[in-house]
Amino acid sequence: RLAKLTAAVMLSRDVPVHLFSSVVPTPYVPFAVRKLGAAAGVMITASHNPKEDNGYKVYWCNGAQISSPHDKEVLRCIEEHLEPWSASCWDQDLVDGSSLRTDPLIHINSCYMDELASLCFHRSLNSSCPLKFVHSSFHGVGHSFVQEAFQVFGFAPPIPVPEQKDPDPNFSSVRCPNPEEGESVLELSLLLAERENARVVLATDPDADRLAVAERGDRCGWKVFTGNELAALLGWWMLFNWKENHPDPADTQRVYMLATSVSSKILRALARAEGFHFEETLPGFKWIGNRIHDLSKTGNQVIFAFEESIGFLCGSMVPEKDGVSAAVVVAEMAAYLQNQNLSLNQQLHNIYTTYGYHLSKTSYVTCNDPPTIQRIFSRIRNFEGDGLYPKVCGGLCVIHVRDVTTGYDSSHADLRSVLPVLRNSQMITFTLQNGVVATLRTSGTEPKIKYYAEFCAAPGQSDVRRLEEELQGVTAALLNEFLQPDKNHLII
Structure with missing residues (x-):
């Protein structure tokens, strides 16, 4: 019904609409946007949320979810038109009778x-x-x-x-x-x-x-498997097959893999060893989708991208995470490994042995008081004095700090983050001397402060129990020293 209402609004202004006649996976909409040369796409989906929480995903003409400035312009248009144009724009009969409406299901499914x-x-x-x-x-x-x-x-x-x-x-x-x-x-x-x-x-x-x-x-x-573990396997698999089909090492210079900044750094380790490019984006697949579009315009190819919340894109046929393609790619990888007398889990450990163990821990605290969240992050930004971030976490030196909210990054000579600045959210990343990378960030949809920590060990560090203990210690320090759950009445 909501999809038909969306189509009716467009048709009431004589805008041609491609409306799928049955439910389809989310990635089919951005795939169709690019394949059909549409100006935009809309996906009505609650995903795993209750049906009362139906979401409205908007894709730009490049197939990626809208980002600035288009998202701000959409919001401005909504605020300037809080009343419907007329009753006719809700007329669902337009959907069934208009010659401007087509059903792309068979064509798009075949192309996909x-x-x-x-x-x-x-x-x-x-x-x-x-x-x-x-x-x-x-x-x-x-x-x-x-x-x-x-x-x-x-x-x-x-x-x-x-x-x-x-x-x-x-x-x-x-x-x-x-x-x-x-x-x-x-x-x-x-x-x-x-x-x-x-x-x-x-x-x-x-x-x-x-x-x-x-x-x-x-x-x-x-x-x-966690999302980060599956990404290690899929990243290895996509690179393995790329190299099989492109034996010239020079070809690797135009190969990219992408991950969001709160996801595992395992692809970075692969990139350093194998010679392809790895880039991070802000959390959210819209950033990955738009970066894929930018890279393709300069002749580069993204062969794998992911976010830690089990969102994967194998290849770049659609600028959105895609569970359908990921499922069958995992099946082929499992079949190949079975033929080598290996399981997925065994190959995961082979990857970690070669490129270094990457152990992750992710959790969150709940805070229903926005001013408290502001105070927590303000304290972190002035931890050692005015404008001075923490120098130590859990007894370990902090060697780099990146603050996406302010655009600060101590790892760069100009102290500027290459990631876009997000002033309306909180996100600070710490890199510690032992290889742990830890991030604190607020949720965009819930009253939560999320924390992510990963031990990025060098190849040869194979004492997994010791690595896990160190990671647990850093995670506890991150929580107790920076978030102070008792003092701030946070719900763990």
Whole structure:
């Protein structure tokens, strides 16, 4: 209904509209924007949130989510037109009767699957793969699209979780339809996988733009990969296949991988060792999507991008995270590794052994008082005196500070951050002498202060337990020394 209302508003002003006749994954809209040469795109989706929280995602003509100045201009137009033009702009009969309305579903799905085939590197191996895969679409839109993607790659279809196969706005079988929550929300998928003797579980979130993966081990039950761990695997995989198809080392000079600034730095370690380019963006895939567009204009190619909240983009066929393509790419990677007598988890440790262990910890505190949040971050910015940031965290020297809110970055000679300044939010990153990178940031949608910490160890540092203990110590210091939960009445 909301999609039809959006279309009706456009049609009432004689603007041609491509309206999908059925639900589609979120990445289909930005893909269609670019393929059809549209001026903009709108995706109505609540994702894993309750149906009352339907969101309205807007994409620019480059296929990426809108950013400045377009987001500010949209807001200005809303504020200047708080009353509808007329009752006719809500007339849904326009959608059914207008010659300006077309249905792009069949064409766009065909184009998407054709381009998806470019990410398939081992089709003959896929067709003989002994592995079984279970897929849950979490009561969302992903089922038929993931099934077709597997067919494109030459796989037998994945086994669907029947209770979660079809769209259901009530999310009847899960307490929280967010696969990022891990094993607790994957219960039906894991039970089905055990019954079917399937080793890999793939779970797309309700709008199919994110992906969770679990793998059954030989002796230790199920391993549910974090977003950062999956990114290490997918980054390695995309680079491995790129190099297989581009043996000239000079070609690597135009290859990029991207990640948001609160995500793992594992791609940075790969880039330093393998010679491609790695860049960080601000949190949110809109920044990645727009950077992909900018890089493509100068002849560069982004072969992988991600954010830690299980959002992945393999290749750059769409400037948005894409759970459908990520699911089938993970399946092909698992099939290839199976042929090498390796599991996904074993290969993850091979990557860490080669490029250095990257161990992450992410959590948050709740603060329902905005002035308290302001005081916390003001104190950090004046920790050692007026305008002086902390020099020590948990007994370790702070060697760099980046403050996106003010545009400060001590790692650069001009003390300016290369990331865009975000004055309406709080975000400070600390780099410590032992290799830990820690970030404090406010949530854009909830009364939370999130904290992210990662131990970026050098190759050869393989005492994982010691690394985890050091990371835990830094995380505790970050919380107690900088956020002061007791004094500030924060909810942990």
